[in-house]
Amino acid sequence: MKKLKKTMLFVLALGVLIAGILVLIAFARAWGKTDIEFRVHINEQLIQESTFGEPPTFAIWIENPNTGGLQTIFVTKRAALGDWEGKADVPVALPQWFEVFKIENQSNNLPSYEKPAPLAVTGATPKPGYFTTRVRVTPGSKWNCWIEVNLAGDFNEYYQEYNPEEKTTDEYLTGQPALLYKAEIEAVAGNVVKPKLAGMSVLDTEGGSIVQPVKGITTAAGIFDEMSISVIQPKPRIIEWN
Template sequence: MKRIVKLFTASVILIAILAAIAVAKTLGRTEIRIDIHQNRELIHLSTFAEPPQFAIWLEDPVSRDLKTVFVTHRVAAGDWEGKANVPNALPYWSELFRKNGKTPGQSGNLGASDLVISGATPKADYFTIRVEVPPESEWICWIEMNLAGDFNDAYPEIDSRSYQEDEFKDGQPALLYRADILSVERSEYNPGLYAQSVWSSDTVFIEPVGDGITTAKNVFDTIRISVNRPKPRLINKYKIKEI
C-alpha cells in the first residue's frame, strides 16, 4: 500500500513539474490566432458546392518578408484533378510565392527550415490556425479566398453576348482581406475586404472590389484575428523560428 502511495505521489509531482514547465514556456511569447467561419449555405449554392480555396500569410511591413501561415492543398500542390493549372484560383498568393521558382510559402529572409503549412480544404464551418510571432512585432495579415463556380450576372459561366466560356469555371474573382496587426496580448482585429485579385494573360491585377462582386463577399462571413499568449504545451509547432 505504501508503495502505491509513493508511486501516486511521485506521479502527481512529475505532472505538476511538467505543467509548470509548460506554463513557464509561454511567458513572454505571443501567438496570432485566426478564426474563420464559412457560410455553408452560400457555398452549397455554387456550381460545385465545394469549400473555397484560400491562403493566409503574414508580411513584415518594414522588410516586406513574407510567411505563409496556411494554404489549401490544391493550391500549394497544384492538384486540380486533371487540370494542368488553375492560375486564377489564388492569383496573388501564387504570384508572390511561386513566381521565379520561389519556395512555396516563403519569400525574403525567413528561415528555410520554416515551411508553409498546407492542408486539405477545410469542410467544417469553422477554421482556426495559429502562428507564434515575437511580442510587440508588427505584421500585415493577408487572406486570399476564391470560391469556384460562384457565377452571377457579372461573371457568368458563358457570356451570352460573346459566347465565351469561363475557362476555369471560376466565377467571381478571388478576394483579398487585410489587417494591420501589432502583436500585443489580448488585441483583436477584423480584417477588412481590401481588393480583388484577377489573373489575365499571365498577369495578376490587384483591383478595387467591383460592383459585380456579390455572394463572394459573404463566403467568409466572419474573420477574427486575436493575439494571445500560447496555450501551455511541451511541443510548440506554431513558432516562426527565424525572422
C-alpha cells in the first residue's frame, strides 16, 4: 500500500513538473515577441444589396518601408486560386495585390489552381462580421500596412453594369473598383492605427499606375465599416498552431 502511494505521489509530482516546464516554454516563446493584428468588420447590408450577394474579395499585406520587401498576410480564396466561376482571370478584382503576388512569387502570371498563393496566407472568404488576422514582426520595426478590397456587382451611377451613353458593358461585373487602404505603424505593443483610403485600384490607366485618385465611389467605401491595425504581445501558448 505504501509503495502504491509513493508511486502515485511520484507520478503526480512528475506531472506537475512537466506542466511547469511546458508553461515556462510557452512564456519563453511569447517573450519579446510582437504581432501586428488586422481587424475589419464586413458590412452585411452592402453585401446583400450587391448584385451577387457574395462577401468581398480582399487581401492584406505589409511592406518594409526601408527595403520595399512585401509579405502577404491574408488573401481570400477566390483571388488566391484564381477561382472565378467560369472566368479565366479577373485582373480587376485586386489589381494591386496581384502585383504583390507577382513580386513575391517572381512570376508574371496571376494566381491559379496550378500556381496558387501559398496555403498559409489563403483563407475562405469570411462571412459578414468581424475578421482578424495577424503577423509576427520584430519588436520596434516599422511597417506600411495595406488592405485592398473589392465587392463584385456593387454598381452605381458612375460604374454601371451597362453604360448606355458609351455603349459599354462591365466585362467582369465588378462594379466599383477595388479600394486600397494604407496605414503606417511601429511594432510597439499598444500602438493602434486606422487605415486611410489611399486610392482605388484600376487597370490599364494612362501612365501605368494602378493606384488612382478616388472617383465615383459611393457604397464601396463602406464595405469595411470598421478597420483597425494594432500591435499586441502574443499570449503564451503551449502549442504553436502556426
